[in-house]
Amino acid sequence: xxxxxxxxxxxxxxxxxxxxxxxxxxxxxxxxxxxxxxxxxxxxxxxxxxxxxxxxxxxxxxxxxxxxxxxxxxxxxxxxxxxxxxxxxxxxxxxxxxxxxxxxxxxxxxxxxxxxxxxxxxxxxxxxxxxxxxxxxxxxxxxxxxxxxxxxxxxxxxxxxxxxxxxxxxxxxxxxxxxxxxxxxxxxxxxxxxxxxxxxxxxxxxxxxxxxxxxxxxxxxxxxxxxxxxxxxxxxxxxxxxxxxxxxxxxxxxxxxxxxxxxxxxxxxxxxxxxxxxxxxxxxxxxxxxxxxxxxxxxxxxxxxxxxxxxxxxxxxxxxxxxxxxxxxxxxxxxxxxxxxxxxxxxxxxxxxxxxxxxxxxxx
Amino acid sequence: xxxxxxxxxxxxxxxxxxxxxxxxxxxxxxxxxxxxxxxxxxxxxxxxxxxxxxxxxxxxxxxxxxxxxxxxxxxxxxxxxxxxxxxxxxxxxxxxxxxxxxxxxxxxxxxxxxxxxxxxxxxxxxxxxxxxxxxxxxxxxxxxxxxxxxxxxxxxxxxxxxxxxxxxxxxxxxxxxxxxxxxxxxxxxxxxxxxxxxxxxxxxxxxxxxxxxxxxxxxxxxxxxxxxxxxxxxxxxxxxxxxxxxxxxxxxxxxxxxxxxxxx
Numbered sequence: 358x359x360x361x362x363x364x365x366x367x368x369x370x371x372x373x374x375x376x377x378x379x380x381x382x383x384x385x386x387x388x389x390x391x392x393x394x395x396x397x398x399x400x401x402x403x404x405x406x407x408x409x410x411x412x413x414x415x416x417x418x419x420x421x422x423x424x425x426x427x428x429x430x431x432x433x434x435x436x437x438x439x440x441x442x443x444x445x446x447x448x449x450x451x452x453x454x455x456x457x458x459x460x461x462x463x464x465x466x467x468x469x470x471x472x473x474x475x476x477x478x479x480x481x482x483x484x485x486x487x488x489x490x491x492x493x494x495x496x497x498x499x500x501x502x503x504x505x506x507x508x509x510x511x512x513x514x515x516x517x518x519x520x521x522x523x524x525x526x527x528x529x530x531x532x533x534x535x536x537x538x539x540x541x542x543x544x545x546x547x548x549x550x551x552x553x554x555x556x557x558x559x560x561x562x563x564x565x566x567x568x569x570x571x572x573x574x575x576x577x578x579x580x581x582x583x584x585x586x587x588x589x590x591x592x593x594x595x596x597x598x599x600x601x602x603x604x605x606x607x608x609x610x611x612x613x614x615x616x617x618x619x620x621x622x623x624x625x626x627x628x629x630x631x632x633x634x635x636x637x638x639x640x641x642x643x644x645x646x647x648x649x650x651x652x653x654x655x656x657x658x659x660x661x662x663x664x665x666x667x668x669x670x671x672x673x674x675x676x677x678x679x680x681x682x683x684x685x686x687x688x689x690x691x692x693x694x695x696x697x698x699x700x701x702x703x704x705x706x707x708x709x710x711x712x713x714x715x716x717x718x719x720x721x
Numbered sequence: 722x723x724x725x726x727x728x729x730x731x732x733x734x735x736x737x738x739x740x741x742x743x744x745x746x747x748x749x750x751x752x753x754x755x756x757x758x759x760x761x762x763x764x765x766x767x768x769x770x771x772x773x774x775x776x777x778x779x780x781x782x783x784x785x786x787x788x789x790x791x792x793x794x795x796x797x798x799x800x801x802x803x804x805x806x807x808x809x810x811x812x813x814x815x816x817x818x819x820x821x822x823x824x825x826x827x828x829x830x831x832x833x834x835x836x837x838x839x840x841x842x843x844x845x846x847x848x849x850x851x852x853x854x855x856x857x858x859x860x861x862x863x864x865x866x867x868x869x870x871x872x873x874x875x876x877x878x879x880x881x882x883x884x885x886x887x888x889x890x891x892x893x894x895x896x897x898x899x900x901x902x903x904x905x906x907x908x909x910x911x912x913x914x915x916x917x918x919x920x921x922x923x924x925x926x927x928x929x930x931x932x933x934x935x936x937x938x939x940x941x942x943x944x945x946x947x948x949x950x951x952x953x954x955x956x957x958x959x960x961x962x963x964x965x966x967x968x969x970x971x972x973x974x975x976x977x978x979x980x981x982x983x984x985x
Contacts, residue, residue, distance in 0.1 A: 430814045432978050446977075453820040465815040467737065469744040474737050481733035482821045484726055 358442070360534055360566040361404040361427065366436035368397040368422050368590075396422040398590040399436070406533070409560055409567040411581030411598070413674060419590040420570045421460075424536050427568070428458045441534055454483060457532040461542030464519070465526055466511045472522040473507045476529060483530035490529065497525045500555055517548030524552070528559065535559075535567045541576055553579045574674050586677070606673040609647055611640040611654065614662035627654050636661075641668070730821065734829035742830070742837040749834060753841045756797070759789040760849065762914060767853075776918045781945075783856035785916050787849050788941040793913065794842045795835050795872055796936055798879045800827045801897045804887035808980065809894050817977075824884065831880065860944045868943035871954055875936045878962035882932070885969035891976030912938030929953070932961040 374392050375385040397419040404410050414420045425431045427438055429445030429452065438445055443452035466475045473494070480490035498504045501521040506514055514522065520540065528535075537556070541549040553576060560567055560580075571577055577584060577598065584601055586594035594601055611628070615636045624630045627650050628642040642650045647665070654660065742749065763786035770779040777785065804827070807813040816823040850857045860868065886903070889896035908914050910933035917925050917938050928934050935958050939949035 425814070428818060430817055431980065448817065450820045453818065456818075458814075458818055460814075463812065463815060465818075467741055470737065470740050474740055478733045478737045479819075481730045482819050 359403040360406045360408075360441060361402075361568070362439045363403070363423075363427070364401050364437045366397055366400045366423065366426060366438055367395070367434045368419075368426060368431065369393055369395045369434045395590050397426070397433075397587075400587070400590075400592045401436075402585060402592060402595055404566055404568060406566055407560070407564045408583065409556075409569065409580050411577040411584040412568050412570040412587065413577065413584055413677070414570075414587035415677070418587045420587055421538055422590075423587070424458065424538055424568065424570065428456055428536055429453075430458075454530060455532055456534045456536065457527040457530070458536045459524060459527045459538065459540050461520070461539035464511075464523055466519070466522055468512050469510055471508045472503075472511055472514075472526065475511075476507070476526055479526055479529050485530060493529055493531070494525070497528060500558060501525055502551065517544050517551075520544060520548070520552065521555075524555070531563060533563070533565055535565050535569075537567065537569045537571075539571055540569070541571060541573055549573060549575065556580060577674070602667060602673050605677055606668050607644045608641050608668065609644055610666050610668050611642050611647075611651065612662075612664040612666065613638045613640065613654070613658070613660045615658065615660050619658070623658075627658075730825070731829070734825060735833060738826075738829040738833040739836060742833045746837050749837050750841050753794065753838055753845065756793060757790070757845075759786045759793060759913065760845075762786055762789075763849075766915070777916060780853075780856050782916075783849075783853045784858055784945055785941060787846060787856065788944045789913060789937055790849075791842060791846060792868075792872060792875075792937055792940045792944070794838055796875050796879055796940075798831065798876075798883045800831065800880065801883050801887040801890075801900050803827065803830075804884070805890040805894075805897045808890040813980070827884070828880070831876075858945075860946060864943050864946050867949075867951060868940050871935065871940045871943060871949065871951065874955060874958045874962075875932075875940060878932050878958040878965070879936055881962040881965035881969065885965040885972065888969055888972035888976050891972070891979040907933055907936070910934065911936050912941065916941075930957065932958055 370393075371391040372394055373385070374390045375381055400419070400423060412420050412423070422431070426433050427440050427445055429440075429448045432446045441452055441455035443449055443455075445452060445456075466472050476494055477490070479485075480487065480494075485493065494507070495504075498507060501524065503518060503521045503525065506518045506522060507525075511519060511522065524540065535556075540556075541552050544552065556567065556569075557580060559565055567580070569576065569580060582597060584594070584596070584598050585592060586601065586605075594604060596604075610631065615638060618636060619633075619638070621630050621633055624633065624638055624640060628640040630638065631641050632639040640650075640654075651663065651665070655663065763783055766775075766777075766782040766786065767779050769775065770777060770782045775782075804813075807816070807823075813823065816826065883900065883903075886899050887896065889899060910928050910931060912934060917928060917934055920928070925934075935954045939954050942949045943951075
């Protein structure tokens with residue numbers, strides 16, 4: 358039985374629309390206009406016990422809204438979610454004992470008090486026996502390397518230390534389902550790496566199920582064999598990370614060792630110039646025109662060496678975020694069911710809608 | 722077992738919020754000093770009482786307003802501002818994730834805040850007795866105990882009613898404004914601005930059906946040794962508090978659905 362099962366989950370809400378200026382304010386006063394925002398539309402997927410799944414999407418795509426429905430914070434407009442066998446919005450004790458939600462930009466620890474004080478309350482709230490709670494705190498503090506920070510007021514901690522303490526608080530009751538929304542947000546590279554190692558270890562040790570959203574691709578690459586991609590509220594990909602690259606990156610990197618230095622314009626005739634440094638150049642070339650383009654490059658530029666490779670995952674997903682999934686090459690169409698690979702069409706443009714930032718969950 | 726778990730939670734919350742309130746003691750002391758309205762009215766009414774046109778003497782007025790100051794310090798509720806902030810900022814989410822009703826955190830913070838207030842309240846009372854030595858008095862143990870019980874009931878009722886109004890935060894970002902309206906009524910009907918002895922009898926009778934006189938006037942009367950209809954007070958407070966709590970539970974359930982609509 359899956360730990361998380363989501364069927365046709367939808368979330369819509371009404372927002373007031375108001376024109377600017379005094380006229381707009383007066384009209385708004387007399388007659389309010391609203392528009393319906395479909396934050397999440399018919400999303401379906403399952404997550405098996407012990408899986409780590411990356412949840413990708415641009416700002417406003419619906420990631421946080423989905424996570425909040427899975428944790429029972431908000432109620433779906435339609436569809437159903439079952440998490441740990443429970444309906445999240447019922448917020449039954451058994452359900453709340455089974456889950457945790459860590460939001461990078463939110464905190465549960467009391468700002469002016471040592472984290473240990475808040476942890477003791479958490480231990481009482483979750484009915485963890487005192488000796489057991491102390492052992493868990495010691496174990497988690499060791500794993501997270503925050504032993505010395507637990508007795509300092511939270512406001513005195515660095516962002517990285519604070520996030521580790523937040524994570525400790527969120528995991529004290531040993532939830533079997535972790536929903537992590539940008540847990541490495543704002544952390545430096547070392548702290549991000551430490552957080553990733555901890556999450557991997559926690560997943561192995563406790564067999565925890567994890568859904569993780571992150572704008573740092575390194576998080577996804579390091580932790581998530583499987584990813585979900587959501588765009589404008591619709592789940593458009595559910596599968597392996599490598600499959601994501603195949604599907605959303607219908608282009609290749611062509612690395613050139615040039616015989617002589619060239620102007621950028623001379624290279625742009627063959628494709629997008631990703632890098633040009635002296636005699637080294639990297640071109641982005643559409644797969645459909647790869648053979649023809651490589652032949653032309655060899656014939657016209659006579660490079661010393663030429664290598665073709667897949668673009669790095671970071672770059673692919675970075676482009677998806679930047680371009681709101683609409684790449685210069687094509688737009689993804691929704692997948693029919695979880696696990697299916699779907700198709701990539703070439704029609705339509707929707708612009709960078711994902712950058713509008715109107716996801717209610719992402720900006721509470 | 723259930724009781725032991727409850728007591729452990731209560732103790733943990735009490736310790737946490739006591740630490741929190743002690744961190745903010747300077748702010749709390751400023752609140753105490755900012756709520757000296759009864760002490761200003763003390764001067765006004767003591768002066769007016771010298772005309773002999775009122776049912777209370779000068780000393781009785783002074784004692785009355787000193788007691789009003791004390792009672793108000795311990796029945797003042799501010800949950801609506803806190804709750805409104807949690808809903809508007811979305812920080813309520815963190816509390817909804819835990820298997821404990823958020824109300825207990827508010828209860829703990831209110832109770833611990835009273836503990837932190839106590840030393841300065843006693844200091845202000847001592848200062849008042851220094852300024853008006855002829856008004857010095859100590860309530861009897863029985864009066865003090867009865868007043869304390871009534872004050873606890875008043876606190877619980879006032880908390881239940883304001884917490885119920887806090888639920889409007891799910892519908893309005895400025896739900897705390899309703900407290901301004903409440904305060905105007907409270908000012909006149911609770912005995913905060915004048916003892917109810919100076920009100921016409923019909924007004925007093927109507928007032929006694931509301932919770933207001935039991936929040937200030939009657940606990941004060943008990944402290945002054947003037948007695949109070951304790952059974953009636955407990956009944957009226959119980960009915961209002963119970964209604965407030967019932968309505969709160971309904972609004973809470975509906976509000977959580979709304980909370981989703983607001984997208985916090």
